[in-house]
Amino acid sequence: MMPVTQASDYAREVDNIYMFITYFGIFFYAVIVFGVGYFVYKYRRRRQNEETPDITHNTALEIIWTVIPSIPLVVMAFWGFNTYMQARVAPADALEIKVIAKKWAWEFTYPNGMSFGQEMHVPAGRPVKLVMISQDVIHDFYLPDFRIKADIVPNRYTQLWFNADEPGEHQVFCAEYCGRDHSNMLAKVVVDTEEQYQQWLEQKAEEAMNMPLPELGKLLYVNKGCNTCHSIDGTRIQGPSFKGIWGQTHQFSNAAPAVVDENYIRESLLQPTARVRAGYEAIMPSFQGLLREREIQALAEYVKSLK
Ligand code: HEC
Ligand SMILES: [Cu+2]
Numbered sequence: 001m002m003p004v005t006q007a008s009d010y011a012r013e014v015d016n017i018y019m020f021i022t023y024f025g026i027f028f029y030a031v032i033v034f035g036v037g038y039f040v041y042k043y044r045r046r047r048q049n050e051e052t053p054d055i056t057h058n059t060a061l062e063i064i065w066t067v068i069p070s071i072p073l074v075v076m077a078f079w080g081f082n083t084y085m086q087a088r089v090a091p092a093d094a095l096e097i098k099v100i101a102k103k104w105a106w107e108f109t110y111p112n113g114m115s116f117g118q119e120m121h122v123p124a125g126r127p128v129k130l131v132m133i134s135q136d137v138i139h140d141f142y143l144p145d146f147r148i149k150a151d152i153v154p155n156r157y158t159q160l161w162f163n164a165d166e167p168g169e170h171q172v173f174c175a176e177y178c179g180r181d182h183s184n185m186l187a188k189v190v191v192d193t194e195e196q197y198q199q200w201l202e203q204k205a206e207e208a209m210n211m212p213l214p215e216l217g218k219l220l221y222v223n224k225g226c227n228t229c230h231s232i233d234g235t236r237i238q239g240p241s242f243k244g245i246w247g248q249t250h251q252f253s254n255a256a257p258a259v260v261d262e263n264y265i266r267e268s269l270l271q272p273t274a275r276v277r278a279g280y281e282a283i284m285p286s287f288q289g290l291l292r293e294r295e296i297q298a299l300a301e302y303v304k305s306l307k
Helices: 009-042 059-088 194-210 213-223 262-270 293-305
Strands: 095-102 105-109 119-123 127-134 139-143 148-152 158-163 168-174 187-192
Touching (some): 009 059, 095 119, 119 194, 127 139, 127 148
Parallel strands (some): 095 127
């Protein structure tokens, strides 16, 4: 019995191989340690000037102790490789979710083209394929309850898939050290029933479409990870706080002073390095292609509302 959650067939398969290798190791460890002890005792020196027989080799024995242990090794190699490949190649009918990893947040985009924050909802009993990419440094998607894990690199898509047994919640970690807030780069996989999943998706989509702009902006501020670098209470994190910046004139290290308005915020999102606020580093990622027009407006309205 496994003391940890096995949330899919794949998790059980991985654990089976793992246990096979463990028991194999324990068995041969015992055989070798026992053998060494036995021979040490059996062939200890008993008389002075005792002659030992001069044996150079024993072909039959050598074949036996080479071939027999090789068989489980070959089994391990094939079984392991086969299982590894299983996690990489998703069934054609899998539900596809795009994953963007960035310092220090996850973004999950559903087939309807929308994304709703640090919780990935998926239906139980249906294969889910993750198409993952990083927007900055190397991250690693690690979902221990499903025994899947893969590096996420910039400029290349990595795929993983899983098929969740039943409704429940599972923790996602970033498993590649990626900077200051690496250990807070957490997300959840929420497994719903098929109906719950469809309802959740519809409800979220509707909420996002009908929400007043400042409220949508507030949601995006968290969902898009702006909160990892920008506070709303005046404290400085990696970036300047949003509090009270609307309408102010800001100084830049690479441009003439300008007033914070809709156009400035739009530019900050799409080309963050065009004007870098004096006293800050140009580390803000570009959100080019990641925000709809309505979402850009919503973020601007939200910043405007933070007096
Ligand atoms: C990795 C950290 C990081 C993330 C994530 C981030 N920013 Fe920034 N942002 C910065 C830094 C640092 C600056 C200041 C340097 C500059 O102007 O490029 C900045 C500048 C800005 C400015 C100009 C602020 C000013 O006072 O002039 C705005 C507006 C802004 N960001 C909005 C956002 C929004 C909205 C998001 C989320 C969609 C976001 N940022 C995500 C780091 C970040
Ligand atoms: Cu990370």
